[in-house]
Amino acid sequence: MVTPADLPEIKALLIAAARVGRDLSYSDMLLALGYRFSRPKMRSLCRLLDAIDEASRAAGEPELAVLVVRESDRLPGQGWWVGRRDTPADWTGPAARAFVSEKQRAAFAWWQDR
Secondary structure (H helix, E strand, C coil): CCCHHHHHHHHHHHHHHHHCCCCEEHHHHHHHCCCCCCHHHHHHHHHHHHHHHHHHHHCCCCCCHHHEECCCCCCCCHHHHCCCCCCCCCCCCHHHHHHHHHHHHHHHHHHHCC
């Protein structure tokens, strides 16, 4: 299972991806951590991504979880969208793509300058 002990490595992988301007699929992220993809592992990963974003917001940094996406459409999964107040109503259409692209560009710009 993905555990809080993986948190520093997850953040390092996200920062490395941001610095080169790319996203990672959930499978890519789990494989990089040494895990095979499974739904329970993905859910554990998502909880840690939420914690990383919470810490990032507190530090005045852009979100990083937006860089972890589904392979099928390159958008974050439903869990990333739930509870947010700043998203478009449709989590899969052109407005969602534009919203995610904006958030990803902010992360890329921030980490490429550091």
